[in-house]
Amino acid sequence: MHTRRWGMASAMVLLGGTVLGAAVPAAAVSTAAGATAAVTACPTGWGSLPKSVSATAYGDPLTDIRSGTHECYDRLVFDVPGGGTSVGYQVSYVSKLIQDASGETIPVSGGAILEIRLSAPSYDPNTGAPTYPGVSGQPLPGITLTGYPTFRDTRFGSSFEGVTQVGLGVRARLPFRVLQLSDRVVVDVAHTW
Template structure:
């Protein structure tokens, strides 16, 4: 009888030890799960570059005669990214050098011939490029209509872009008015035969 009692006590102790180990394993899994969730939450909050500023950005090229490289504009498209809204201007052919452009915030989108063109939004980013003329065909290279939204561009639901307007300028050059939510940081990058314009969603370091 004594032997049986001794084994019963040992069995109960083993069961308690197993229960304790199982509880510790579950607790450890819970801590690991919580840490994983916190890491996922941290990763989900993107850190965005905000040091672009909002001042005018431009490139002017040309030789002694004042000429400059001006490939014809052929397309404009947009896209949404985690930290910014993007506009891409495509030009005909591969750029042999810097493409002339001027990008700046303006109070109004104005052309000498027609005056002011209304643009919706808290601020207006004006993009000046050109020309909208293909010398190889003698015809218009981009189907923009003066005073109208950019053809084929849908910015519904964008965080920063609120409106777009095409404006024909002098000497077949092009002005584009982009209505944005506010005066926000932007950058301009030339990639071969296109210009990429990114406008941040905010001035903060996170989107």
Template structure:
């Protein structure tokens, strides 16, 4: 007799367990839809010492669920014609050639130096017309979570320098794709932002 009371209890638990599986799966699906913003980027300087002969064509920005993005469009840059860069946090943005301080708004300043120039000597014209100290042409940071300000610091001897004002000193990464260099700055230090 005892066996018959055990079997209905086991069946009842099995049915209850299968009813709970869709609820658990639904919760897992909902949490997977939330962006996992974990990263291991850190905030230390990032460098590549390559030195190609290329020209900067444009600088643009974009937004992602986990980070804000700065993109340097540089035709001719590739895995075989790598760009050089130096990206790091600075207390004050100083123009490379003169040492002139370029004011940049934000809680922290990320200096981005790229080995690409803004003047085409063959054509005798600027490939990226910007003036030192001015906001980046065509860049509107309204509504960005991390980016506050973006200033052109200048272009000298094959190097172009930009100051990126960010909300706080946050982790960032730098990587190269064909014809562009990408700088992503995270919205927060933690995961799930």
């Protein structure tokens, strides 16, 4: 499709040849600007192979898991106050989610399953008190995926021996990345290749 940009002079000529104090309506200017708006280029080089980083410290607990959708990807955020950059992780596509310790299969909906393992327990390592209310085999509390282009399901696996396990059901085996920030670990899954 060919898009043609009209300058102010061209617009004025189209509106009547000679212009003596006439102005182009604001709607005409905004429509022309909207027609030439650039389409966002989405990153595609993340790949779908496993990604992992070893922990540099232990003990900072997971306090929340939240989600969001963006123009190019869906995002799952694991809040680990004070320990995001020291948390180890393993994120990979699996054929099924096998719960740590019990070995039971946890059903996860979607065309593909990402298993996310963080070296951040969902309990206080000193007292054993829960810091995140995940229940094995259940959807992640407070997360609703209605309208997400990529995410289909979430399941809490377990928090066993200092490692929290989550299953993320996605539409298909799509590229993903993992980011470590000072107080969180972020998993982004692209909408397309």
